[in-house]
Amino acid sequence: MEQTPGAGVVTVNEPREDDSREIALRHLMEHHRLTKAEALERFTASQLDACAELLDWYQGKDDFLMERAVDNPACWGGHFRVGPNRYVTPEVWDSVLPTQSESNLYYAVIAAIDTDLALDEVAAHREDEEWLGDVANDYVTDGNAEVYYTEVFPDDYTPDEQGELAVERPDLFTAEEIEGLADPIDPRALEDGGIDLDEASNEMRGIADGLAVRQVESPDLDGRDR
Known part of the structure; x- marks a missing residue:
């Protein structure tokens, strides 16, 4: 599946504390392999505050x-994949990070947490949109991203999986959600999702009826590599 910058979530793996400056200091110590004394000597108070503010954001x-x-699917x-088997819709993502610059900054912080990028570098380039855009693209396209648009x-699901998903997430199989989809949906999934085929559009009835015929003709239709 295609991966492009869009959204995602990786936790800081730290307890929420009042002193976020201390969390930022520990991150910089670990990343740069410094003792606390060395880190305090290397980084100014304003640099530490900038890193702490970034982590809070x-x-x-x-x-x-x-x-x-x-x-499972958000829609x-x-x-957007934002964690192991956790997803949000584009509308949710845009409501939290409404601009491309915010999206890129979000990716850059994740890269600092997840890769060899330093948090102080991100803080120093917080207003540099070109730099942040490059970091966001590099993070997503290196093949190891934990968060990405897809x-x-x-x-992408076998008919049996569609049926199970319809039970767990009937909101994915409402008439509004499936209207206009070109991909085949198993009639069993429509029924499990509470969709009355008589009330569905002609297009959806045709897709469902066609799939039902092919299932009778081809017992192997259930199998699909993903």
């Missing part, structure tokens, strides 16, 4: 996204 955005994240089409459609 990130944690606030992370909290909002995780509160709204759901298991059909494009959505796409998912019903035919």
